[in-house]
Amino acid sequence: KQEVTQIPAALSVPEGENLVLNCSFTDSAIYNLQWFRQDPGKGLTSLLLIQSSQREQTSGRLNASLDKSSGRSTLYIAASQPGDSATYLCAVLPYSSASKIIFGSGTRLSIRP
Amino acid sequence: DAMVIQNPRYQVTQFGKPVTLSCSQTLNHNVMYWYQQKSSQAPKLLFHYYDKDFNNEADTPDNFQSRRPNTSFCFLDIRSPGLGDAAMYLCATKEVGSGANVLTFGAGSRLTVL
Numbered sequence: 575k576q577e578v579t580q581i582p583a584a585l586s587v588p589e590g591e592n593l594v595l596n597c598s599f600t601d602s603a604i605y606n607l608q609w610f611r612q613d614p615g616k617g618l619t620s621l622l623l624i625q626s627s628q629r630e631q632t633s634g635r636l637n638a639s640l641d642k643s644s645g646r647s648t649l650y651i652a653a654s655q656p657g658d659s660a661t662y663l664c665a666v667l668p669y670s671s672a673s674k675i676i677f678g679s680g681t682r683l684s685i686r687p
Numbered sequence: 688d689a690m691v692i693q694n695p696r697y698q699v700t701q702f703g704k705p706v707t708l709s710c711s712q713t714l715n716h717n718v719m720y721w722y723q724q725k726s727s728q729a730p731k732l733l734f735h736y737y738d739k740d741f742n743n744e745a746d747t748p749d750n751f752q753s754r755r756p757n758t759s760f761c762f763l764d765i766r767s768p769g770l771g772d773a774a775m776y777l778c779a780t781k782e783v784g785s786g787a788n789v790l791t792f793g794a795g796s797r798l799t800v801l
Contacts, residue, residue, distance in 0.1 A: 617793050620792075680727075
């Protein structure tokens with residue numbers, strides 16, 4: 575059974591720092607991995623999607639990497655800003671079901687001005 | 688422009704009083720999902736429709752039901768809400784078979800049960 579874990583559950587860093595959020599999954603048989611951002615009381619906004627054949631994706635200050643063999647993904651945020659404060663969730667789409675996405679419980683990020 | 692729209696954004700109901708949440712999409716995606724998310728937890732899949740095919744998760748409570756009358760709309764019916772059903776309900780869509788497999792969410796409907 576696929577499980578997705580995000581550690582730490584919460585992270586606080588000063589503004590301007592570069593930071594890395596971690597996501598691990600137990601079964602490497604995935605189609606893709608997607609990173610989302612969720613602001614308090616809101617829905618999820620897709621940030622980056624990495625297909626299983628890809629190693630990384632970049633969008634602005636965000637860079638996501640994927641290492642299927644080790645079951646790990648990282649989301650790198652450069653030059654963090656207070657507006658980056660949110661919960662970041664990763665989710666995998668397993669081969670076992672092309673319709674069902676499995677989420678981690680997220681990392682709550684706080685950027686201190 | 689919002690592509691997955693959920694209504695209402697906030698719903699307050701009384702214990703046992705039925706509630707219907709709606710989701711509409713302009714993306715023409717073939718799969719629509721309903722997730723339940725409680726505070727600081729991962730979204731939990733309740734069920735999904737692949738076109739007209741309904742797929743219920745094994746641990747979805749019996750008082751949760753769903754309807755998808757057409758491609759654009761999907762409804763979540765909670766027949767007899769309990770205090771434990773208070774949560775954020777998230778609708779999402781995806782086009783399976785497109786290659787991209789990007790999951791798109793609505794803004795969510797927050798349910799309060801008194």
